[in-house]
Amino acid sequence: MKYAYYPGCASDSTARDQHTSCVAVARSLGIDLAEIAGWICCGTTPAHQTDRVLAASLPAANLVRAQKMGLDIVVTCAACYSMLKMANHEVLNHPKVREHVREVLGQDYDGSVRVRHFVEVLLEDVEIDRIRKALKHSLNGLKVACYYGCLLVRPPEVNQFDDPENPNSLDRLVTAMGGESLDWPHKVECCGGALSLTRTDVVVKLSDAVLTMARAAGADCVAVACPMCQINLDLRQRDIKKETGRDHNLPIIYITQLLGLCLGISAEELGLEKLMVSPESVVKRLTRVEELV
């Protein structure tokens, strides 16, 4: 089980913890992540808002590198995932874009590299049964609101990953870990996304709606798989409190961090100290698998 790993820019900064937890989980489950040498930015929101060719070329530059490695590409960031998938979709369906990309890259790219989210790899390649057997700790009924945001499952014709309206891949992982995944209605609501810094007011409003619903559904924490979702929901809780008086105090934890905890990986390696809202309540809930028998 070997993949070309594309960490994305956030893995060096805001989502360092997602990166380290992903790598640790992969190691623990026997997944070989070979980081793509010389990977570059996927282009993210600025590219796709300004220039269609740029938005396809930047991811394509990374895809070409993975193609040379002869491996599927694996991503942890939902935004990177979306950009890479979209680049494939563009060159496969729009010959003109493919031609422009060829000019930019100096070589043709045929859109054939398979782009996988790390969650996809866990569910499809490792499979739930194997994960379950590897677990050392259980979430012991912890109530988890799985939050997918916009980019992990949409647009469905491009991503082709999970149900775009009521996805359940994170939920399946949480259930396997012994947690209770909540059926709540805001799984795919927007958190404010890239407006994090430019329009904090919007982010506060949208993230507050998501967190209010998660709390109403009885969540002990929110599991995410996207650095943007994580930072908006986690970092802005303070602003939400200031604006609305609502103190959600909900840990926003990467799915790889939760899985890492259950696999017995240390809190340091999982970067738990990077979370703004302390995940202590989650950690305390962990129970050794044997004790549950």
Place this chain on the structure above:
Amino acid sequence: MNNNNNNNNNNKKIGAVLVQGGGIAGVQAALDLANSGFKVYLIERSAAIGGMMAQLDKTFPTGDCATCIVSPKLVECARNLNIEILTLSELHSIEGEPGRFTVTIKKSPRYVDEKICNACGDCTVVCPVAISDRFNRGLGTRKVIAKQYVQAVPNLPAILKLGHAPCKTMCPANINVQGYIQLIKKKEYIKAVNLIRERNPLSAICGRVCTHPCETACTRGQVDAPVAIRQLKRFASDKEMEMVASGQITLPAEKTPSPDARKVAIVGAGPSGLTVAQDLADRGYAVTVYEARPAAGGMLRWGIPEYRLPEKVLDYEIELIRRKGVTFVFNCQMGKDISIDKLREDHDAVFIGVGLQKGTILNVKGENFSGVVQGLDFLKAIKDGTADIKDSVFVIGGGNVAIDVALSAKRLGAQEVQMACLESWEEMPANEEEKKQALEEGITIHTSWGPKRIKGSEGMVNGIELKKCTAVFDDQKRFNPTYDETTTKDFKTAMVILAIGSRSDPSLFGTTADLPVNQRRNIIVDQYGLTEKDGVFAGGEIVTGPATVIEAVAAGKRAAESIDRYVRKEDQRTARFENTIAPVAEEFLPSTAEVAKRPRAQAPELPVEQRINSFAEIEATFSEEDALAETERCLNCALCSECRECVAACEKNAINHAMEGQMIELEVGSVILTPGFEEFPAAKKGEFGFGRYGNVITNVQFERMLSAAGPFEGHIVRPSGGGEAKRIAFIQCVGSRDSNCGNDYCSSVCCMATIKQAMVAREHMEGLDATIFYMDIRAHGKDFDQYYERARSETNIHFVRSMPSRIVQVPDTKNLRVRFAHENREFEEREFDLVVLATGIDPKTSVTERISRLGIELNGFGFCATNRLLPLTTSRPGVFVAGAFQEPKDIPETVTQASGAASLAMELLADFRNTLVAKKSYPDERDITDEEPRIGVFVCHCGINIASVVDVTQVVDSVKSQPGVVFAKDSMFTCSDTSLSEIKEKIREYRLNRIVVASCTPRTHEPLFRETLREAGLNPYLFELANIRDQCSWVHPLNPKEATNKAIDLVRMSIARAQSLAPLGGESLEINQSGLVIGGGMSGMTAALSLADQGFKTSLVERTDRLGGNLLNLYSTLEKDDISTFTASLIQRVENHPNITVYRETELARVAGHIGNFLVSLSRKEEKIDVACGAVIVATGAKPAETSEFLYGKSKQVLTQVELEKQLHEQTFSTGGGNVVMIQCVGSRNPEHPYCSRLCCSMAVKNALSIKEKDPDAHVFVFYRDVRTYGFRETYYKKAREAGVIFIRYDQDSPPKISDANGLVVTLDSPDFPESLEIEADHVVLSTGVIPGEDNKALSNMLKVPLNADGFYVEAHLKLRPVDFASEGIFLCGLAHSPKFVDENISQARAAAARAATVLSKTHLDVGAQVSHVNQNKCISCMTCLKVCPYGAPLVNRDQKAEIVGAKCMGCGICAAECPACAIQLSHFETGQFCMMLDTLLAVGNPS
């Protein structure tokens, strides 16, 4: 009936038609065909006809109860001698050519005999299995055996079966687990145990020790935990033992085999031997069991400790077997005391089931030390009381025996008990419950360790060394352990017990060395259990190696069957039980996603401290409460559980669980497809959360909710709980007009259906607040817009023009927040209690798949491919289509198409009409004129339906002596064939001349009894039915005495009335078999051609000098079909048809006569022509509306759509580079013309597209109110938008304004734009709509048929008789009915022809006997009857008195009720008859 089978003439066609689909379309087509001389096979996939219409609550805009209006049609179908209804049937293939098809039908079993069942419903009452009811779209439950719905036709239940549940297929003995669980649910414990014992005589035993593979297979396990099947089995068995012990029931009597019984010897009284013994004893064999030990049971007795299986339980079940006549011979060992050969000599067959007696050895050092014992020997020694025990014990093995050994050692006093096994904890073969018990009792289990050597000194064990086991199984999953020899650990122990398996005892075969064995010394047998020795069978562990109890039982079952077949010299292969167990297909297993979790019941266990000191049973049995709760967890995977409660309850023996499906081949001349549609699967629109949020339901679910016969009896509630739903949102276009889900078309009916639902809901609940979210309201049908306007004027129905983007369920209240954008683009979230999704019509999945198999071409959406000029014709000649499968449509259009398709089949098979129809002949009627009343009374028990409440014999006794009664009798089912024959017999024997039946209801059974009278030579009107079931026993179940008195009164009243019943005879009128069509437009021509092609002479009357009508001004359809050519060829065919006489420049002057015999006077210029005909079709058309609005007539640049079409066709239209503005609804949908002209939106789209095609840069604006491009026309609306046509909405209150001060300028205030729009127009095109012809009034007076307020003709019934007039023999089609498109007019014209053919195809018409008569002496000439009769039956005769034309009278009785002089009597419902009934009831000295 004619027989065509032997006729080889290829020109010969078959006068029969197959109609596929029993919805309203199929029913209508079948009735029209059967009533005009064709044999019809009506094929329906489900168990009852009725289709979607039977599921609706009310219809729009009439507000009729859908069931009430459809039911009579269904009943008529069922009663028609020439319609054969085949339910549960699918059309499998069509071979052959038009006129001569061979069709194959796959008919699934109903499991209820259609000829015997009388629908008493007893089976439904006793059935324990309630499943989600598809008819109610999952909102309620139904029994597995039930009628599809209350009014189902045929009126019969059906059983839903899917195969066999996983628990049953996984059980080695295939015990009907689901069945006995359902019986336990009903507290039928003895029946449950009996059902278990059919497959397993060791019920109480397996209830304790079975390894229950059934539970592993249990679907419930995917929800929370498997059903506790083993414990339920034990519960039922223990209940039986308890009842025996308390004397509630007794043990069955001892049997002895008959002296001449065949003899079978069984060696070994273990589970397999016991099973064979029971089965063969049951089959009458003399069975002797030879057992080496002093008691029966084998390993059950010596291998299983008392705390798990008490001996008294074992003894009990062995005693039951013994009582069947089985002889046991104990202390008799094979090979020593007896030989197989000797046994074979003395018996007809021998069964060897000796099991495995020896423990497997380890082959490690030290195994011979004293203190090393075999587990089986140890357990046996405990039973014998000879067991030895040490302080510390080490058990080797990980199976159930090992754990039993360990637990027993503990009980014998061992201080320290440890276990070691090669397997990991998960891999250990022992049951989870036993592993758990071991841990609880403090036993240490070393998993993944194997013995390296046993240590000892002086021949005595003192320890054991273990080595790490790295893997137990190899890649092929075979047992092949590998070890890490370097990782070891040591333990001190005084005793080592080996429990690692068992093997056969070689000493057993001392004298049977000639029985072949394999290398493990297991006996070799063939697949039926026969050894190489003739007549010697073997089974169980001695054949298979180590096995479970249930596997041994299964082996015994198979062997018993084989032995029986062997002795009776029958074939071993065919029809063996084990080959009949077809599992439920995985896709049909119940969905586990939405099943609420419920904990599995836990049986109490002895506390650890109590159990380790004794051998008392650890586990207790369930309490009754727990057991019953546990049965509720069963998901009924196979639907029917085959518990056979229905079989026991059915007094008529109508139920047969072994019924099989069949393939039926039929010869037919034509096929009509009316398969209907499915609802769009709402869960596909995930944003609305259907299936996820409990209070989001579909429109069909809402219909069921509104229905009084539905699961909520008409109450509008929240399915999630929480009472009434007051705030309801309706979301339109779910799965319609939506390219995202591939359904670009409009479903045509949902707007009106929703408006109706809101209006009806408003009546069901005070304070209802309904909000309808829509894109356009498409109220394009006759009288629809008026209905819409009425709804809009309601204060509590809100129309919001917006497509919601998402629904969010509020977690605590389960309320729903609907998110939508207002016209001003502001977002809003509004909260509702209930959301109804208006799911569209979607033929996908099942319908599409089935039809495409037949070689019928489908369109891109999966509907039947047709075109606008041939709307009813499929790609396969001779196969026609009607209804929603052709294009989404509502009921009247569906009914119209059905009749239209029938006319196509009639045209194809015209010469073979009346070749295959049956006509019943009856004996001559007995003349009873001079006879005194001689009344026969038959009182029905209706099984227990009447008899359980009403004392039937008392009723018979009380009425015997009533005046006129010469015979009275009760019967179990008066409607059964035998009872009906008896009635006929008694009529002859006693010369009865009046019959009274006291039974169920005349609604369903009167025709049957009347028929019986006719068969016996009595006039059918000499019958009277007293309703003592529906109106007596069913409503007074708690007052049997009073109910009996009431029944007696009812019967006495009927007897009284019967005395005055008189034979009635109708007239038989000769029919003039020619037709007359009024109007030479497209509809008139099509209708005339259809009649002419069917062979009827037809007159076509046209007012102008030219045929063609409005068609002459049309050039193409929206879909670009060439209308000009079509028109020309139509005119040519009409003019050249030998059966058609065309009267041009002719008008009607006078119409006289009635159905079958009209006399029509025509006037052509000065000429008068009289035409006689049997039926009249009105096809007078309509005309384009004129206008003076928007400068029409003042400016040359302002034209109508019709004029634009002409200019476009003649290529004289040019935009001149400017804008074209089209204005819709000019003079329509306003107070003067409240109706919608239906055509204009599509016409505007058609012309706009034409303009854009010629000049893509042209600017075309369409100002509209609602775009009503329904059905597939929606795709052209989309095309127009894609082509750049700009559609701008306006409100009725602020219409566009036009000025030509500086060229044409149109201004508009649109609700969708913040500011006024001003467009300089080169052309302004007005959609002016359709208005009725002004001479409709005169013609309607002449024909005595009504017009509506708009001036269009009014049909007999808006929904179900769309082309009939209330007056018989006159039919309607085309624009005279209402505005509609060419394809719709074609269908309607053909429909009118088909309906007319039901009259013209007969030579004579039987006029009903039950008609009104005027007493001329009493008549005061007030003419009230003329005013009130809906059918125009009364006339004023020469004496100025009223007289009723029998041919027109429908027997409704309105005139009789209204006549102020009481001059009118309705035959058979005469005042005198009712007075006699009342007198009898109220008579002084009433004996009851």
